[in-house]
Amino acid sequence: xxxxxxxxxxxxxxxxxxxxxxxxxxxxxxxxxxxxxxxxxxxxxxxxxxxxxxxxxxxxxxxxxxxxxxxxxxxxxxxxxxxxxxxxxxxxxxxxxxxxxxxxxxxxxxxxxxxxxxxxxxxxxxxxxxxxxxxxxxxxxxxxxxxxxxxxxxxxxxxxxxxxxxxxxxxxxxxxxxxxxxxxxxxxxxxxxxxxxxxxxxxxxxxxxxxxxxxxxxxxxxxxxxxxxxxxxxxxxxxxxxxxxxxxxxxxxxxxxxxxxxxxxxxxxxxxxxxxxxxxxxxxxxxxxxxxxxxxxxxxxxxxxxxxxxxxxxxx
Amino acid sequence: xxxxxxxxxxxxxxxxxxxxxxxxxxxxxxxxxxxxxxxxxxxxxxxxxxxxxxxxxxxxxxxxxxxxxxxxxxxxxxxxxxxxxxxxxxxxxxxxxxxxxxxxxxxxxxxxxxxxxxxxxxxxxxxxxxxxxxxxxxxxxxxxxxxxxxxxxxxxxxxxxxxxxxxxxxxxxxxxxxxxxxxxxxxxxxxxxxxxxxxxxxxxxxxxxxxxxxxxxxxxxxxxxxxxxxxxxxxxxxxxxxxxxxxxxxxxxxxxxxxxxxxxxxxxxxxxxxxxxxxxxxxxxxxxxxxxxxxxxxxxxxxxxxxxxxxxxxxxxxxxxxxxxxxxxxxxxxxxxxxxxxx
Numbered sequence: 095x096x097x098x099x100x101x102x103x104x105x106x107x108x109x110x111x112x113x114x115x116x117x118x119x120x121x122x123x124x125x126x127x128x129x130x131x132x133x134x135x136x137x138x139x140x141x142x143x144x145x146x147x148x149x150x151x152x153x154x155x156x157x158x159x160x161x162x163x164x165x166x167x168x169x170x171x172x173x174x175x176x177x178x179x180x181x182x183x184x185x186x187x188x189x190x191x192x193x194x195x196x197x198x199x200x201x202x203x204x205x206x207x208x209x210x211x212x213x214x215x216x217x218x219x220x221x222x223x224x225x226x227x228x229x230x231x232x233x234x235x236x237x238x239x240x241x242x243x244x245x246x247x248x249x250x251x252x253x254x255x256x257x258x259x260x261x262x263x264x265x266x267x268x269x270x271x272x273x274x275x276x277x278x279x280x281x282x283x284x285x286x287x288x289x290x291x292x293x294x295x296x297x298x299x300x301x302x303x304x305x306x307x308x309x310x311x312x313x314x315x316x317x318x319x320x321x322x323x324x325x326x327x328x329x330x331x332x333x334x335x336x337x338x339x340x341x342x343x344x345x346x347x348x349x350x351x352x353x354x355x356x357x358x359x360x361x362x363x364x365x366x367x368x369x370x371x372x373x374x375x376x377x378x379x380x381x382x383x384x385x386x387x388x389x390x391x392x393x394x395x396x397x398x399x400x401x402x403x404x405x406x407x408x409x410x
Numbered sequence: 411x412x413x414x415x416x417x418x419x420x421x422x423x424x425x426x427x428x429x430x431x432x433x434x435x436x437x438x439x440x441x442x443x444x445x446x447x448x449x450x451x452x453x454x455x456x457x458x459x460x461x462x463x464x465x466x467x468x469x470x471x472x473x474x475x476x477x478x479x480x481x482x483x484x485x486x487x488x489x490x491x492x493x494x495x496x497x498x499x500x501x502x503x504x505x506x507x508x509x510x511x512x513x514x515x516x517x518x519x520x521x522x523x524x525x526x527x528x529x530x531x532x533x534x535x536x537x538x539x540x541x542x543x544x545x546x547x548x549x550x551x552x553x554x555x556x557x558x559x560x561x562x563x564x565x566x567x568x569x570x571x572x573x574x575x576x577x578x579x580x581x582x583x584x585x586x587x588x589x590x591x592x593x594x595x596x597x598x599x600x601x602x603x604x605x606x607x608x609x610x611x612x613x614x615x616x617x618x619x620x621x622x623x624x625x626x627x628x629x630x631x632x633x634x635x636x637x638x639x640x641x642x643x644x645x646x647x648x649x650x651x652x653x654x655x656x657x658x659x660x661x662x663x664x665x666x667x668x669x670x671x672x673x674x675x676x677x678x679x680x681x682x683x684x685x686x687x688x689x690x691x692x693x694x695x696x697x698x699x700x701x702x703x704x705x706x707x708x709x710x711x712x713x714x715x716x717x718x719x720x721x722x723x724x725x726x727x728x729x730x731x732x733x734x735x736x737x738x739x740x741x742x743x744x745x746x747x748x749x750x751x752x753x
Contacts, residue, residue: 138660145551145561148544152565152628155579158596162582173592174599205436209443217450224454225480234473240481247488249739251689253711254728255491257498257721262491271431272442281487284480313472314462342572344692349716355434360574360692367578367696374582374594381578385571392570396563403633404640 163188163378170374188379198354200362200380207341207358207387209272210351214279214340215333221280222287223329227317229288230295231303241292247285255282256349263350275351279340287332290402294328295321331402334395341388359384454479492732499725513726523710529619530688530706530734533626538683541627542676545634550664553642562639566632573629573692580625581697584611615703622704625693630686634679641675642668674749681742685735707731 161175164184169177193201228234229241259278263269268277298321306316344360351357363380366373392399433439461467461475502509517523545565552561568576585595589608593599598608611621645668653667669676691708698704700713707727715724 141551145548148548149561149564152568152631154596155583155628156568159579159582170594174594174596176596176599202436205439209433209439213443213446213450216447220450220454221479221483224458224476228473228476232469232473232476234469240477244480244484247484249685249732249735250488250492251708251728251731251735253689253708254495254725254732255488256728257715257725258491258494259487267427267431272433272439272446273430276446278487281483284484285488288480312462313476314458317476338570342574344572344574344695345712348712355432360572363572363574363578364692364696367574367581368699374585377578378582381575385575388570388572389567392567393563396566400636400640403636 159378159381162374163382165375167375170378188375189383192376192379193383198362200359200383203357203359203362204383206356207360207384210275210279210347210356210358211337211340213272213276214283215336217276218280218283218287218336219291219329219333222284222291222332223322223325224317225284225288226291226295227313227321229292231316231321232313244285245289248289250285252282252345260349270351270353270356272351272356275346275356278346278350279343282346283336283339287336290332291325291328294325298324327398327401330395330398334391334399335402337391338388495725495728498721499729501722501725503720503722505721509722513723514730516723517726517730525703526705526707526710529704530708532619533623533690533706534684534687534734534738536620536623537626537630537687538680541630541683542634542638542680544627545631545636545679546638546669546676548631549635549639549642550668553639562635565635568629569632573626573690574696576625576629577693577696580621580628581612584621586610586612612698612704613702618698618702619704622693622697625697626687626690630683634683637675637679638672641672645671674746677742677745677749681738681745684738688731688734688738707734 158175161178162170164186165175165178166183166185166187169183193199193204225244229237229244260269263274263277268274302320303316306320311319341358342360343358344364347358347361348364352361359380363377363384366377366380429438430442430445433442457475457479461472498505499513500508500510502512518527548561548565552558555561582594583596584598585593586598586608587593587595589602593602593608595611597611601608610618612618649667649671650663653663658666689708691706691712694700694704694706694709695712700706700709705713707730711724711727711731714720714727
């Protein structure tokens with residue numbers, strides 16, 4: 095595929111709009127069969143009907159809020175977003191006022207979200223990488239017992255840890271600072287991170303590690319020189335997971351960082367949503383401000399994300 | 411020697427405390443973030459450097475260097491607090507008096523808590539089954555069609571947004587207005603177009619629970635679809651071909667070939683979603699605040715612990731949450747064992 099990707103792509107594009115007869119000579123049998131199958135599937139009205147209904151249900155709600163976020167306030171209050179197409183008038187005022195106006199502008203919370211998220215992704219991945227290495231490639235007593243224990247910790251609901259943790263942070267004077275949030279997110283991420291990265295590390299051929307060992311490399315060298323380069327996709331997969339989890343989290347942020355100078359976007363949005371009254375111009379634009387970063391990251395790195403999902407749950 | 415270290419630490423702490431704890435301006439916050447990452451890198455680097463002398467350092471020290479930080483963090487942040495919470499669940503609201511199982515008795519007998527438990531049961535039954543079913547049907551329908559990639563991305567995208575964002579999206583759909591005014595919520599507009607009265611989706615009990623549950627199904631179906639789609643693609647071609655030769659079509663193929671072949675993946679998906687569902691509180695909190703008989707255990711835990719200030723009850727609810735997860739996990743492990751035996 096990598097040697098000569100252009101022809102099939104061109105063929106694909108050409109036939110997309112046409113009905114038939116676009117098959118160039120010498121194309122593989124596989125593609126013909128696939129196209130046949132596709133046509134068969136789509137000709138079954140029930141199947142495509144159901145698929146279309148699901149697709150509509152899954153997109154229209156978001157689309158509606160998206161349209162709303164660009165409508166003038168008085169329009170939003172007057173009628174539903176579908177009226178937009180009858181008399182379109184677009185404004186960025188909602189975004190301006192939610193981001194920069196009022197006594198608690200959302201821009202400040204965007205910054206908080208960034209400051210919370212970056213260390214909360216880097217720290218647990220690094221710790222988990224080292225631990226996963228120990229569980230995969232260092233022989234020590236009680237290794238499998240400890241690994242099973244770490245694996246089992248995944249089922250602990252984080253709620254059960256929160257009151258004692260908060261008490262501890264208060265004692266250490268950390269409550270209400272970024273440290274409490276970073277520390278909590280890092281700890282909560284570890285069981286899944288260790289498990290996932292361990293699975294990836296076990297897939298690396300032992301001969302590679304053995305060879306390095308024979309050459310006199312210690313564990314630290316093996317870890318950095320042999321394993322890390324091979325683990326980039328796995329790290330990327332988990333980094334996206336953790337990024338989405340932290341950026342979108344509400345519970346940890348509420349419990350450990352609800353102060354205005356620390357709390358991320360989700361907390362502010364939840365507060366906005368809690369205020370009664372018709373603030374849909376702020377809520378709609380605010381929601382999309384919060385969504386844009388994870389959606390972009392997600393779409394850009396979807397491949398890694400899917401791989402991570404599959405490794406995480408199917409191997410279980 | 412050690413006294414000196416202690417002195418140094420406290421001196422350093424006094425010097426930097428304000429910088430480390432009270433970040434208010436944007437510049438300060440970003441600087442603090444960089445400092446935190448650097449500090450972490452330095453500490454971890456020092457540990458690794460210390461154990462990076464093969465033959466000179468005993469094996470257990472190396473092990474400690476690699477696994478130590480994680481084990482320490484998990485012990486401090488998960489194991490100890492979990493035990494502590496379990497212990498505290500036997501005490502009264504401010505932890506001063508031992509009251510035995512009273513909190514649990516309250517949770518299972520008082521009517522308001524019974525509603526919470528009933529709702530949780532409803533969530534944990536409906537979300538995994540429906541999300542998995544929809545995800546499976548969709549995965550089968552779009553499999554190998556021309557639009558597969560785009561069609562999957564549509565269903566998949568809700569996974570990237572926060573539960574708070576999703577709740578806002580759906581609250582807007584459910585928005586209710588008096589029949590005299592034009593509707594702004596799509597759901598009620600549809601009712602009006604059909605000639606029906608607008609409906610209070612989030613307030614009318616007990617059906618409002620179902621409308622909240624729909625939001626989580628909307629989010630989780632993408633996860634189910636992704637895993638199941640991969641499982642479907644992994645079904646060996648010869649099985650499908652043999653079934654086709656035997657004359658199996660459409661629904662039969664789905665029923666007798668697809669579903670049995672991906673059974674292990676189905677179990678994993680259902681149990682994973684069930685565990686996620688139990689812990690979700692964002693939706694209830696953002697959409698109804700737990701009012702109108704919609705609270706679930708995870709939301710009630712937050713309300714009791716941090717709003718009502720009833721630490722004992724909060725702890726008991728957290729333990730209950732943990733206890734409900736266990737049967738799900740056991741089922742998961744059992745099914746996986748079973749499918750491995752068959753293989």
